[in-house]
Amino acid sequence: MKWILLASDYMIPLTILYIVGFAVLMRRPVYDDFVEGAKEGASTVFGILPTLVGLMVGVGALRASGFLDAVTRVLGPIAGWIGFPTALLPVALVRLFSSSAATGLVLDIFRQYGPDSELGMITSVMMSCTETVFYTMSVYFMTAGVRKTRYTLAGALLAAATGIAASVLIVRWA
């Protein structure tokens, strides 16, 4: 499996090498093209700054108030009943809101149980097969000026729930 670690190290440089190399062969003014694109990127980031501030403040308020912990406590027995590891409930929940906060919790689990334990494995798989639902939705929809998101939230939560369930099932029984 060493080659995969190697491949992930080389993924970014090789992608850039391929693109720039190809463009040079096509006799493109690569640096001009780069600066043109980078300008667009910079204005994109400035454009999403207000959305991000709003979203992160909301998540921050929810987390700091202890509300998410309370939800975890309430959901704990239900999770235990359907066979979901209670220790992973906070990660699964926080993952929907914030990737960096969830990463912090994942590292806690790695420290406490080890990455190769069953809990560590389930966490690793769970983090790999889900995205931050609310972050993606608010940033993307704000950009498009959409207020009514129709069935997007339901679909996104369904996909996340499927991913979470699959993580537990695959690690336990595969």
Place this chain on the structure above:
Amino acid sequence: MLNYLWAFMILIGIVWGMANGTAAAVTQGILDSAGEAVSLCVTMLGVISLWTGVLKIAENAGLVGRLTEKMKPLLRFLFPRLPENHPAGRSIATNMIANILGLGWAATPAGLKAMDQLAELEDERRREGSPEARPAGEAGNEMCTFLIINISSLQLIPINMIAYRSRYGSADPTAVIGPALAATLASTAAAVVFCRLMERKGRGAG
């Protein structure tokens, strides 16, 4: 929807904090988060500009066009009502490839562009009075499908997780790849089926 969601987070956070004596923590949490958002944007400013720059090179050299050409069958399957050769198709293809390769930072700008172009598509549909048209401010079918599939995760190799696992002393950091791929397939399959059903339902009712 987003307005309710945001109001819910803020109001519940504050009321809950006051009721449970964590008001000071909430104050700190709000202020810290606002600052965190700005520092995240500063980080993003560099990385995203880098990727949009590189992607512009790829686009101008014709690489993006080739890629879109190869992904056409997939795009047609996922977005049957997206007009052929609509610019949104290219952005969607770029976003998906970046996601599959695990280049999340490169995926975001292409994804935002795709959303913009899909919004233009909705404007066109409204102007033409097409039966597909949604009222202004409402997400079109393509937007819903695109976002749900995006959120279902497309990444083949979870590079970040592998790095964290090896940093925390895993004997086999890459053991996550197989299970993660299977779980990703499951969540993406659920997303595709769901979008298909909703689209069909919408068409029947409209």
